[in-house]
Amino acid sequence: MAAGVMGNGARLAVDIGGTFTDVVLEHSAGTDTAGQDSLKLLTTPDAPERAVLEGVDEILKRTGVSAADVTLVIHGTTLATNALIERKGARTALVTTDGFRDSIEIAYEHRFEQYDLYMERPQPLVERDWRFSVPERIAADGSVLLDLDEAAVRVLAGELAELGVEAVAVCFLHSYVNPSHEQRAGAILAEALPGVSITLSAQVCPEIREYDRMSTACANAYVQPMIAGYLNRLEDGLRARALDCPLLLMMSSGGVTTVETATVIPIRLVESGPAGGAILARDIARENDLNKILSFDMGGTTAKITLIDDFQPHIARSFEVARMHRFLKGSGLPLRIPVIDMVEIGAGGGSIADVDAMRRIRVGPESAGSVPGPACYGNGGTAPTVTDGDAVLGRIDPSRFAGGKVTLEPAQAAAAIDRDIGDALGTETNIAAAGISEIVDEHMANAARVHAIENGKDMVDRSLVAFGGAAPLHATRLAEKLGINRVIVPQGAGVGSAIGFLRAQISYEMVRTRYMDLREFDPDIVNDIYNSMRAEAEAVVRLGAPDEPLVETRTAFMRYRGQGHEIMVSVPVKAFGPNDGTALADWFGAAYEKLFSRTIPNLGVEVLTWTLSLATDRPSAAGAEAVSQTNATYQPEGSGRRRLFDPASGAWIEADVYARGELRPGAVVKGPAMIVEDETTTLVTNNFGAEINALGQIVMTRAVEGTSP
Numbered sequence: 001m002a003a004g005v006m007g008n009g010a011r012l013a014v015d016i017g018g019t020f021t022d023v024v025l026e027h028s029a030g031t032d033t034a035g036q037d038s039l040k041l042l043t044t045p046d047a048p049e050r051a052v053l054e055g056v057d058e059i060l061k062r063t064g065v066s067a068a069d070v071t072l073v074i075h076g077t078t079l080a081t082n083a084l085i086e087r088k089g090a091r092t093a094l095v096t097t098d099g100f101r102d103s104i105e106i107a108y109e110h111r112f113e114q115y116d117l118y119m120e121r122p123q124p125l126v127e128r129d130w131r132f133s134v135p136e137r138i139a140a141d142g143s144v145l146l147d148l149d150e151a152a153v154r155v156l157a158g159e160l161a162e163l164g165v166e167a168v169a170v171c172f173l174h175s176y177v178n179p180s181h182e183q184r185a186g187a188i189l190a191e192a193l194p195g196v197s198i199t200l201s202a203q204v205c206p207e208i209r210e211y212d213r214m215s216t217a218c219a220n221a222y223v224q225p226m227i228a229g230y231l232n233r234l235e236d237g238l239r240a241r242a243l244d245c246p247l248l249l250m251m252s253s254g255g256v257t258t259v260e261t262a263t264v265i266p267i268r269l270v271e272s273g274p275a276g277g278a279i280l281a282r283d284i285a286r287e288n289d290l291n292k293i294l295s296f297d298m299g300g301t302t303a304k305i306t307l308i309d310d311f312q313p314h315i316a317r318s319f320e321v322a323r324m325h326r327f328l329k330g331s332g333l334p335l336r337i338p339v340i341d342m343v344e345i346g347a348g349g350g351s352i353a354d355v356d357a358m359r360r361i362r363v364g365p366e367s368a369g370s371v372p373g374p375a376c377y378g379n380g381g382t383a384p385t386v387t388d389g390d391a392v393l394g395r396i397d398p399s400r401f402a403g404g405k406v407t408l409e410p411a412q413a414a415a416a417i418d419r420d421i422g423d424a425l426g427t428e429t430n431i432a433a434a435g436i437s438e439i440v441d442e443h444m445a446n447a448a449r450v451h452a453i454e455n456g457k458d459m460v461d462r463s464l465v466a467f468g469g470a471a472p473l474h475a476t477r478l479a480e481k482l483g484i485n486r487v488i489v490p491q492g493a494g495v496g497s498a499i500g501f502l503r504a505q506i507s508y509e510m511v512r513t514r515y516m517d518l519r520e521f522d523p524d525i526v527n528d529i530y531n532s533m534r535a536e537a538e539a540v541v542r543l544g545a546p547d548e549p550l551v552e553t554r555t556a557f558m559r560y561r562g563q564g565h566e567i568m569v570s571v572p573v574k575a576f577g578p579n580d581g582t583a584l585a586d587w588f589g590a591a592y593e594k595l596f597s598r599t600i601p602n603l604g605v606e607v608l609t610w611t612l613s614l615a616t617d618r619p620s621a622a623g624a625e626a627v628s629q630t631n632a633t634y635q636p637e638g639s640g641r642r643r644l645f646d647p648a649s650g651a652w653i654e655a656d657v658y659a660r661g662e663l664r665p666g667a668v669v670k671g672p673a674m675i676v677e678d679e680t681t682t683l684v685t686n687n688f689g690a691e692i693n694a695l696g697q698i699v700m701t702r703a704v705e706g707t708s709p
Helices: 003-007 048-063 079-086 150-163 180-192 210-240 259-264 272-287 386-392 410-425 429-454 471-482 493-503 523-544 580-596
Strands: 010-016 020-026 036-042 070-077 092-097 131-134 144-146 167-171 197-200 247-250 255-258 292-298 303-309 319-321 333-335 343-345 351-355 361-367 463-467 486-489 505-517 550-560 567-571 605-616 640-646 651-659 668-670 673-676 681-684 688-692 698-702
Touching (some): 010 272, 020 493, 036 048, 036 493, 048 210, 070 493, 131 150, 180 197, 197 210, 247 259, 247 272, 259 523, 272 303, 272 493, 343 429, 351 386, 386 410, 410 429, 429 471, 471 486, 471 681, 580 605, 681 688, 681 698
Parallel strands (some): 092 167, 255 505, 292 463, 463 486
Antiparallel strands (some): 010 020, 247 255, 351 361, 505 605, 640 651, 673 681, 688 698
């Protein structure tokens, strides 16, 4: 390894998924993937850090990079998400205001599926016998109506000790405006219950709406002991390997934070892996000057779809996890945290297929995971999956799957598909396998359509950025279903989320609920809110970036008087003056019209919540001029041919196979073809042609009528 390259230091990124753990080592300056090495390992669910540490050992050995040369480790994980979905968190108790312990179960007091007589509500993370209340009461304006009964809290602490609780969530009424009672109760519980994790709702979610705040606090307490233990074991393992560099954690908002912050508020790690993928897609959009894209991340367990407009993914203040029904809002557990707005469905390579009572192929959301995995893994799995279907259709080279770490057995895949799909439908293996692929592609297309409609967007003139181990195999068919004509597969697509970690900023977001009617706008109050949030956010960010310049972003969540929910409005970073109430109303009107194509005249405007995000200032991705550099096109030599099953004709066809590492910028590939690399394979179908652009990205373009791909 050249001394000059190592002089720039090296950075590691690790992404734990439900099926695979991805490790990326960047050992050159900047974001150019030419200086990156990567690998995939099967996730070890019993001890997730084991796969991480094995991957770190292997990639350092393979590249010849020493542990001392690694200056940073960035990590994202689905552990918090999986714990919530599988209900495998800590023994958690809830302490709340007298008379309100059932708020967590009453929820919104509505049926998310009005006409389903057998509708099942999501079960609270804390059972009723583990929910407790104490006398105290704070009014909506923050005044104290009833002092906290500290003696009752001490008695309750003794009861919780006898129950053997591992975590406690404290959520008092209106603590978002006055957290003093929560803070005092938390201090008493922490003193009486050493070793027990204490979560205060005012720290995790200082926002109005009692149920959402309580649900978020319970979820944070539920995963806190597990995440803290995991991070401690991971840090110990890294130190044992002489990796004494900082360890930063990816957050659901697209920024990274310190272990200390992640240990206190681990709920912000939910969706951390998919957030890395959205960051990668954002940079791909900038590099190709595409202001409307659809980010498509399909891994072993789930598929994630994100809309990115004007080079920015949409940030939401809330989302649901562990939904009982795939597309029904209200059927999951609400979390009020900053998150990149995306739709995630159980449609990954490991998603299990079967036939329902109406003789229809059904795919997901259940997954075979990494253990036992799809039938073709030969690891004890017997249920047919999407990966089994792709193997039977000839889309995957059995000897190169996951860089050769997993040797697939297509015969076992065919047997599983025959038994559970083909025999049930009376059809041959190839048709059954094609049916699995078609159904999962339609699930993803439908999810994308619904997500776009919910956000007031459409698919017109969008490009698709595909990454993740399975996405490049399914990208062209998904594009056809959505009417998209351009698909981009970045370098390192199989480990795209981990690469996105390396492009993320160290950041933190603060939020404060403070109601204000703009007709009574008080600039002093607003300035005090933003100044205090800036100070708190900077204290967190400086732990990981002590000297770097910072960028501040502000938003306000606003609505018309009488409305029940708000929209996000960007506001400038400035000291507000007496006349800025009118400006805020104008900014709200512009944002409202963009979202709903209209405004409502003669209605007052009010602000409910103020947010501030502070992030390190990082260079933008390479501009479009780098991609537009002229490259002489050429027809590359293939490395062989492979038989593919073509669902359109029902026949086997011959496809050229190309090694991606051998394709230079300007290479032109006509479909049908396969472009293979260690972590994934890109399928170029009959209706598409592919070209390698100046940054080494695969750009597939669909033929329009009267032209050829």
